[in-house]
Structure formats: structure tokens, C-alpha cells
Amino acid sequence: MPAKRKRDEAAEGQAGECSSSAAAADGPRYFLMKSEPDSRMEKGMDMKFSIDDLKESPDQTAEWDGVRNFQARNVMRGMKVGDKAFFYHSNCKVPGIVGIATIVREAYPDHTQFDEKNPHYDAKSKKEDPRWDMVDVKFERELERMISLEELKRYKEKELKDMHLFTRARLSVSPVSADEWSFILSLEKQPEPPKEKKKRKKKADKDDEEEDE
DNA sequence: GCCAACGTTGGC
DNA sequence: GCCAACGTTGGC
Numbered sequence: 509m510p511a512k513r514k515r516d517e518a519a520e521g522q523a524g525e526c527s528s529s530a531a532a533a534d535g536p537r538y539f540l541m542k543s544e545p546d547s548r549m550e551k552g553m554d555m556k557f558s559i560d561d562l563k564e565s566p567d568q569t570a571e572w573d574g575v576r577n578f579q580a581r582n583v584m585r586g587m588k589v590g591d592k593a594f595f596y597h598s599n600c601k602v603p604g605i606v607g608i609a610t611i612v613r614e615a616y617p618d619h620t621q622f623d624e625k626n627p628h629y630d631a632k633s634k635k636e637d638p639r640w641d642m643v644d645v646k647f648e649r650e651l652e653r654m655i656s657l658e659e660l661k662r663y664k665e666k667e668l669k670d671m672h673l674f675t676r677a678r679l680s681v682s683p684v685s686a687d688e689w690s691f692i693l694s695l696e697k698q699p700e701p702p703k704e705k706k707k708r709k710k711k712a713d714k715d716d717e718e719e720d721e
Numbered sequence: 722g723c724c725a726a727c728g729t730t731g732g733c
Numbered sequence: 734g735c736c737a738a739c740g741t742t743g744g745c
Contacts, residue, residue, distance in 0.1 A: 542743085544743090577741095598743060598744085677743075
């Protein structure tokens with residue numbers, strides 16, 4: 509067996525912690541899925557997929573294709589129908605959670621891996637043994653207000669200290685604990701907090717500050 | 722547009 | 734199986 513295969517399996521092992529064996533019996537599990545709301549061309553294909561795009565999809569349902577990271581794939585493999593996911597806008601002006609989607613179809617092979625025209629084509633993936641999976645997600649609702657990354661970060665030392673969004677920042681699909689889920693939804697009910705100003709201060713402000721000390 | 726963080730690849 | 738080089742993610 510080639511070494512490559514071994515690596516896949518190793519990666520698979522890692523997912524164990526956040527799966528899966530206990531199906532939907534004990535209620536839904538929770539996730540966070542990142543998507544880019546702004547147009548960005550990759551090999552002639554627009555990578556944009558916003559919460560509005562999901563909402564406007566046929567049956568408000570879309571294939572979550574293009575995941576090409578083993579950890580993220582493994583997280584998706586642990587998803588069950590009925591599980592919930594925060595829809596997160598990334599790589600944009602104001603990144604953050606904008607809505608909620610429901611998993612409506614469990615992991616199955618991502619067809620874009622076999623499509624040479626697709627930016628996520630994977631020449632090494634074989635039809636008999638696909639490397640990459642996708643799930644289908646359905647729009648549930650938008651949040652009453654966006655919970656920005658900046659706002660979430662205010663809790664990264666406390667309520668959200670274990671969130672994969674912070675501890676594994678580059679994972680595009682990550683698990684969210686029930687506590688994290690309800691904590692974030694509790695933020696939604698609160699009024700929008702004032703923006704934390706941490707943009708580079710103007711020199712005048714800075715001088716003032718130094719005088720204060 | 723920059724670049725830090727980090728996942729992946731491949732030589733050894 | 735180590736690890737340097739490379740590529741990508743994604744906030745800023």
C-alpha cells in the first residue's frame with residue numbers, strides 16, 4: 509500500500525475526536541462552514557458563494573463542494589442529516605457568521621474532483637476511490653444581525669476559547685460545541701456592540717495617550 | 722496586496 | 734519518518 513494512502517488514514521484518525529458515532533439520536537451537532545461572499549476568480553471560475561446565493565439556490569439547497577483539506581473533509585464525514593452549521597463569510601471586508609444552514613445530505617463523493625475544468629480538480633483522485641466528499645446544505649435562516657469575527661474574538665479567552673475558528677483558523681469546516689453554539693446565538697439577541705477601535709491610531713491620538721501615562 | 726500561519730508534498 | 738520548500742487560507 510502506497511505511503512500516500514497512509515497519510516489519508518492518519519488524517520482520518522484525527523477526525524475521530526469530532527465525529528460521529530452517536531448519530532442524530534442525541535440531537536443535532538453543530539458546525540461552522542466558511543464561504544466567500546465576494547467574487548474571486550480561480551481558473552476562470554468564480555469562487556463566490558454567499559448566504560444569499562444559498563438562499564436563492566433551487567430548494568435553497570446547495571452542494572458544499574470544493575473542500576480540499578483532509579481535516580475539513582473528515583469533519584464533513586461526521587455530519588448527519590439535521591445537523592446545523594453556522595454560515596460564515598470569509599475573505600471579505602467584514603468576516604463573520606451571517607446565518608444558519610442545515611445538513612440535508614450526508615457526505616458523498618464531490619464530483620468536482622473529477623472535473624478537469626474545475627479549479628478543484630484532483631488528478632490523483634480515482635473514481636473507484638474518491639478522496640474528497642461533500643455534503644448538501646439547506647438555508648435555514650439569516651441571523652438577525654451578523655456576528656463578526658471581531659465580535660467573536662472578544663470571547664476567545666473565555667466562552668469561545670476552544671473554538672476551532674481560533675485554534676485551527678484555517679479549517680473551512682469545523683465542529684462547534686453545543687455550548688459555543690448557544691453562546692453565539694445568545695449574542696445575536698443582544699444589541700450590536702460598538703466597534704472596537706483598534707485601527708492604527710493617528711499620531712495625534714497616540715501622543716495624547718502617551719501623555720496620559 | 723501583504724504576509725503569517727499552517728497544511729501538503731516530496732526528497733532523502 | 735523527518736523536514737524544507739511550497740502552496741493556500743484568510744485576516745488585516
